[in-house]
Amino acid sequence: MFNDPQVELHVHLDGAIRIETLLDVAKRRGITLPATTVSEMIKLCTVDKPGTLTEFLNKFSQYMHIVAGDRDAIKRIAYEFVETKAKEGVIYVETRYSPHLLANCDVEPISWNQKRGDVTPDKVVHLVNEGLKQGERDFKIKARSILCCMRHMPNWSMEVLELCKKYQNHGVVAMDLAGDESLNCKAFPLHRKAYEEAEKNGIHRTVHAGEVGPASVVKENINAAKSCFLPEKEKKELLNQLYGAYGMIKDTCF
DSSP, X not given: OTTSOEEEEEEEGXXXXXXXXXXXHHHHHTOOOXXXXXXXXXXXXXXXXXXXXXXXXXXXXXXXHHHTTOHHHHHHHHHHXXXXXXXXXXXXXXXXXXTGGGOSSSOXXXXXXOOOOSOOHHHHHHHHHHHHHHHHHHHOOEEEEEEEEETTOGGGHHHHHHHHHXXXXXXXXXXXXXXXXXXXXXXXXXXXXXXXXXXXXXXXXXXXXXXXXXXXXXXXXXXXXXXXXXXXXXXXXXXXXXXXXXXXXXXXXX
């Protein structure tokens, strides 16, 4: 299967950063880390035993401060992401991320204990787009992005919608709801409002659902976020079209 062309539709940009890049950027920025080698950094940033979703997500706090708020680093991780996917045989990829988590200006609160700077969420999207586009040119694959609302920060969601609207013809293909699912979106009406407006404006929508809790949580998240799911007949038609075009769909999950 892995000798055939691949399509990857769910991968987090900030969860796919090269360890070597983290160490390199930290050195350039003068950031002291508790790990100084690749093997030490891998151990610091990864989960090696069963745990909760919350414990898993806490791993982001070990390294996000290294790249957040740094223009060169943000563009670099997007570019290197495309290079990595091209080497894996991917011909089309959609990567998702939160612009607000990588920003250090025009965002409240500023994440990862950063000092206030001049990288806004809008600038983050621009930088990621630049990195993806340069990667597309150099590695001859297609790369698009999905902008994430964060469950614990419902006040960001309308801003995410506006960024999706601004960049929907410039590489951004959808809006997502991510984060710790134990914080259900039903409790935060601003998420629902953003998704309702996204639907009205023709913005494609997806949502993380089912990572924590029973089936009722999945239903709640899908309904609250007005997520886009294809009817069974349309799924089959789409898969047949993809298989006919590329001859590659052997294992697909919707």
